[in-house]
Structures are given as C-alpha cells and as structure tokens.
Amino acid sequence: MHNEIVLAGFGGQGVLLIGKLLAYAGMKAGKEVTWMPAYGPEMRGGTCNCTVVISDQQIGAPVTKHPHGIIVLNLPSLDKFEDAVRPDGIIVVNTGLINRLPHRTDVVVVPVDCNDMALEAGTAKAANMVALGAYLGASRIVDVDLVKKALEDTFAARPKLIPINLVALGKGYEIGMAHAPAAAAR
Amino acid sequence: MAKKLMKGCEAIGEAAIKAGCRHFFGYPITPQNEIPEYMSARLPQVGGVFVQAESEVAASNMLYGASGAGVRVMTSSSSPGISLMMEALSYMAGSELPVVIVNIMRGGPGLGGILPSQSDYFQATKGGGHGDYNCLVLAPSSVQEAADLMADAFALADKYRNPVLVLGDGLIGQMMEPVEFKTEIKPEDLPPKSWSTTGCKGRKPNIINSLYLAAEQLEEHNWHLQRKYAEMVKNEKRFETYNTEGGCDVLVVAYGTVARIARTAIDELKGKGAKVGLFRPITLWPFPMEALWETAEKSSKILTCELSCGQMVHDVRYAMMGRRPVEFFGRVGGMVMGPEEIIEQVEKLAGAHA
Numbered sequence: 001m002h003n004e005i006v007l008a009g010f011g012g013q014g015v016l017l018i019g020k021l022l023a024y025a026g027m028k029a030g031k032e033v034t035w036m037p038a039y040g041p042e043m044r045g046g047t048c049n050c051t052v053v054i055s056d057q058q059i060g061a062p063v064t065k066h067p068h069g070i071i072v073l074n075l076p077s078l079d080k081f082e083d084a085v086r087p088d089g090i091i092v093v094n095t096g097l098i099n100r101l102p103h104r105t106d107v108v109v110v111p112v113d114c115n116d117m118a119l120e121a122g123t124a125k126a127a128n129m130v131a132l133g134a135y136l137g138a139s140r141i142v143d144v145d146l147v148k149k150a151l152e153d154t155f156a157a158r159p160k161l162i163p164i165n166l167v168a169l170g171k172g173y174e175i176g177m178a179h180a181p182a183a184a185a186r
Numbered sequence: 187m188a189k190k191l192m193k194g195c196e197a198i199g200e201a202a203i204k205a206g207c208r209h210f211f212g213y214p215i216t217p218q219n220e221i222p223e224y225m226s227a228r229l230p231q232v233g234g235v236f237v238q239a240e241s242e243v244a245a246s247n248m249l250y251g252a253s254g255a256g257v258r259v260m261t262s263s264s265s266p267g268i269s270l271m272m273e274a275l276s277y278m279a280g281s282e283l284p285v286v287i288v289n290i291m292r293g294g295p296g297l298g299g300i301l302p303s304q305s306d307y308f309q310a311t312k313g314g315g316h317g318d319y320n321c322l323v324l325a326p327s328s329v330q331e332a333a334d335l336m337a338d339a340f341a342l343a344d345k346y347r348n349p350v351l352v353l354g355d356g357l358i359g360q361m362m363e364p365v366e367f368k369t370e371i372k373p374e375d376l377p378p379k380s381w382s383t384t385g386c387k388g389r390k391p392n393i394i395n396s397l398y399l400a401a402e403q404l405e406e407h408n409w410h411l412q413r414k415y416a417e418m419v420k421n422e423k424r425f426e427t428y429n430t431e432g433g434c435d436v437l438v439v440a441y442g443t444v445a446r447i448a449r450t451a452i453d454e455l456k457g458k459g460a461k462v463g464l465f466r467p468i469t470l471w472p473f474p475m476e477a478l479w480e481t482a483e484k485s486s487k488i489l490t491c492e493l494s495c496g497q498m499v500h501d502v503r504y505a506m507m508g509r510r511p512v513e514f515f516g517r518v519g520g521m522v523m524g525p526e527e528i529i530e531q532v533e534k535l536a537g538a539h540a
Contacts, residue, residue, distance in 0.1 A: 024191050027364045035362035039217060060450030062361050065524050
C-alpha cells in the first residue's frame with residue numbers, strides 16, 4: 001500500500017489540520033507517513049495545500065506530481081490539481097464552494113457540500129472534517145476510528161469542539177461510503 | 187517511548203533538549219522559525235535559557251560565550267543568517283569551542299528565497315569563515331534522522347571541542363514524520379569540561395582565545411587543529427547505500443532531501459532495465475571518499491543530484507579521481523526536483539555510450 005494525497009483549499013479552511021489528522025491516523029495504523037505543507041510567501045486568504053503520504057514502505061519523496069487522490073475545498077484548488085490525479089484516483093470536491101464538477105471521467109468523484117453538512121453538524125468551520133470523512137469513506141485508506149482518535153487527541157485542550165467535529169466527520173464518511181464500491185472496483 | 191508526529195524543526199529542538207542543551211540564542215528567519223519558536227516555549231520549562239538576540243552576529247557571539255562557560259549550546263538559522271554567523275564560527279573553531287549550528291538552507295545567493303535549497307554545501311564544508319578550519323557537517327534525510335543527528339552533533343562537538351553544523355533544508359524542516367527520541371541526557375550528568383571558564387578559584391585560570399601573535403605559536407596551533415581534523419576524518423565518516431549490491435549501471439549520489447527523492451526514483455526504476463543504486467553521504471565533512479569509491483568501483487556511471495548548481499559534485503569527482511565519469515543534475519532557486527526528473531536523467535545516462 002502506498003498512497004499520496006493532496007489536500008487543498010484557501011488559508012483558514014483547515015486543510016493542513018485534516019492532513020495532520022490523516023497522517024497521525026496512518027502512523028497509529030503502523031504505516032510510514034509524511035505530511036508536507038506547501039510553504040511560500042502566501043497572504044491570508046491565499047491558496048494552501050499539503051501532501052500526505054501513507055505507505056507500507058519507507059517513504060522517499062514527500063511531495064508528488066501525481067497523487068492517488070485529492071481533497072479540494074475551493075475552485076482554484078480543483079483547477080490546479082484535477083489533472084494531476086492518477087487514473088482511478090479519488091477526487092473529493094466541495095460543492096458548497098465549487099460550482100463545477102471535475103471533468104475527469106477516469107477517476108471516482110465524490111461531490112459533497114461540505115459547508116452545508118458542517119452547518120448541519122453545528123458549525124460551518126467543520127467543512128474540512130466533512131471532506132476528510134468523505135475521502136476516508138470512499139478510499140478506506142485508514143480506519144475512521146483512528147482518525148476519530150486523532151481528532152480527540154488534537155482537540156484535547158478544547159474538548160467542547162470534539163463532538164461537533166466528530167459529527168461532521170461522520171456525515172462526510174457516510175457520503176464517501178456510497179462511493180466506496182466504485183473506488184474499490186477501480 | 188511512543189512515536190510522535192512532528193515537524194523536522196520541532197524534532198530538532200526537542201532532540202537538542204534531550205541531548206542536554208539548555209541554551210539557545212538566535213534570530214528569526216524563514217524557513218526555520220519553528221526551531222526558535224519551539225525552544226522559546228520548551229526551554230523555560232526545563233530551566234533553560236532562550237534569547238532572541240538583536241542579530242545573527244550577536245546570537246553567534248553569545249554561543250561563543252556560553253560554550254566557553256562549558257554548557258551545551260546551539261543556534262539555528264537559514265542561509266543568509268548563517269552567513270552573518272561566519273565570523274563567530276571561525277573564532278569558535280579557532281578557540282576550539284563545542285557548539286551546534288543548524289542551517290535550514292534556502293535558495294540564494296543574497297536574500298534569495300525561502301524555499302528548499304542545498305546551495306550552502308561549499309560554505310559548510312569548505313570554510314565559510316576565514317582561516318584553516320573545518321566543522322563536522324551532518325546532513326539528515328528524515329525527521330527521525332534529524333533528531334538522531336542532533337544527539338550525535340552535541341556529543342561530537344564535545345568530543346572534538348569543535349563546532350558541528352547540521353545541514354538541512356526547508357523540506358526537512360517543514361515536513362512532519364513520526365519520530366522517536368531514543369536517549370535523554372540531563373545536563374548535570376554530562377562530564378565537566380576542565381577547559382571551560384567557570385571561575386578559577388583554587389586552580390590555574392583557563393583561557394579561551396584564538397589570538398596568537400607569535401607566528402611560531404600560531405603555526406603550532408594550526409598543526410594542532412589539523413591533527414584534530416585528521417582524527418575526525420579517520421573516525422567520523424558516515425554514509426548509507428541503497429540498492430548497490432553487486433554494482434550499478436548508474437550510481438546516484440545525493441544527500442538530505444534529494445536522497446529521498448532519488449530513492450523513490452530508484453524504486454520506480456526497479457525491474458526496468460538499468461540497475462540503479464544510491465550512495466548517500468550523511469557526513470558531508472568529512473566526506474566519505476573511500477566508501478564512495480568502493481561503491482562506485484562496481485558501477486559504470488555516476489550521477490550527482492543536488493539542489494544547487496553543482497557543489498557536492500566536486501567532492502564526488504575528487505573521490506573518483508577521473509576513474510569514473512560523473513554527471514550532474516541540479517535544480518535551484520527553491521525548485522525541488524521530482525523523482526520523474528531523476529528517472530529521466532538516469533535513463534538518458536544509462537542509454538548513452540560510455
């Protein structure tokens with residue numbers, strides 16, 4: 001197993017955080033993991049992304065030109081990374097902010113209105129958790145319970161945020177699960 | 187101890203504390219600010235001292251003072267900041283002071299940019315400051331190795347009474363990987379330094395100095411330093427090889443970040459014709475010349491890959507002594523080569539007639 005995932009959005013949407021949760025869960029699953037933020041002279045509200053690699057083997061490059069999957073929370077991220085995804089890969093697209101679907105037909109597309117579902121869970125700020133849940137549901141890349149544990153550890157200092165984020169993660173996971181057979185078939 | 191997921195910069199800070207370092211002097215610069223940030227929070231918790239100095243020049247001379255007082259001390263910076271520390275580094279080498287300096291390299295020359303680079307190889311391994319001196323230079327390729335080498339850096343600095351440089355880049359510093367801290371040393375358990383200036387009541391004063399106005403004395407001091415450097419060359423060379431058993435059609439030589447990327451390239455090239463291996467120097471000074479030749483001797487061609495315009499390749503060519511052709515591939519300015527670029531270079535080279 002070797003998976004490279006790019007998570008992208010604009011600054012403040014929490015893509016670095018869900019990348020960390022994914023990497024943390026991968027580590028707890030006994031895998032090799034790397035988390036690499038794209039850093040540069042960015043301004044507030046600018047684009048933001050990170051690359052997570054989860055593998056059974058020692059990881060070489062922590063960045064990739066051809067990820068196995070992407071989670072995109074805004075339109076510039078979809079525009080930038082859509083064509084890079086490997087054939088048979090997974091694209092989780094936040095339809096709450098992105099007004100088009102991917103044009104790719106050789107990948108599994110998981111459309112999910114992350115903002116709306118996060119609001120249902122209790123806060124629009126948890127849109128990133130919905131997206132992560134959807135990716136986990138479709139890809140089964142790591143056990144969702146390990147991600148829940150990672151989330152609880154990460155928010156240990158602010159425990160009242162945990163239930164809302166767990167609900168948001170769960171809502172996304174259910175949507176992702178509906179796409180799991182398609183992803184597995186590929 | 188359980189593994190933790192940490193940024194390279196944070197792991198470097200924690201590893202220093204676990205090595206008994208309680209003194210940090212520095213000045214902010216991207217992409218290594220997470221090191222001073224981490225130390226500013228952690229050092230007060232363990233009874234240590236963190237000072238954000240007024241400049242890199244000041245910080246590096248604070249290192250001189252603290253090391254002279256016998257404590258384990260470090261700083262970290264990035265390329266332009268390290269340039270500002272070169273005067274003090276030469277003084278510390280001349281005065282034989284054990285310090286650890288971390289350079290998380292960024293693109294240059296001048297202010298350059300903030301993205302990963304390996305273009306300070308010459309500065310680190312060939313001098314940087316004035317005079318005939320050498321620093322031990324360690325180049326980690328992962329977050330775990332960065333932590334491990336920090337522990338070694340403090341031990342080697344004390345062993346040889348010499349500055350040790352840890353050479354990383356923005357990618358090693360910013361990346362998160364699982365890390366485990368294997369040892370912990372308390373400062374009070376470290377052996378006392380009989381040469382340090384801790385107050386001379388009841389003993390002869392110790393003097394820490396690099397000024398020798400008498401030519402005979404300065405020459406003898408230089409020979410003394412050279413004998414010490416020769417011991418380092420004899421004892422401290424480190425390297426790692428990958429997929430080199432039985433020789434290679436193309437042997438890639440790379441360190442730090444680029445070695446990881448080369449490893450991915452080599453994995454993708456497996457079973458595709460040309461046999462490709464990796465030689466990764468871990469100590470850049472002393473450079474593992476003999477080990478490189480022993481690996482290269484069984485190989486046809488050498489490809490050196492760096493995030494520079496060609497610096498380590500000089501040492502690679504020196505190790506080859508013209509006995510093997512050495513090609514170079516570099517990306518600079520903060521551009522990081524991908525595995526596919528190394529694959530392209532390897533295939534071009536493997537296909538070419540010798």
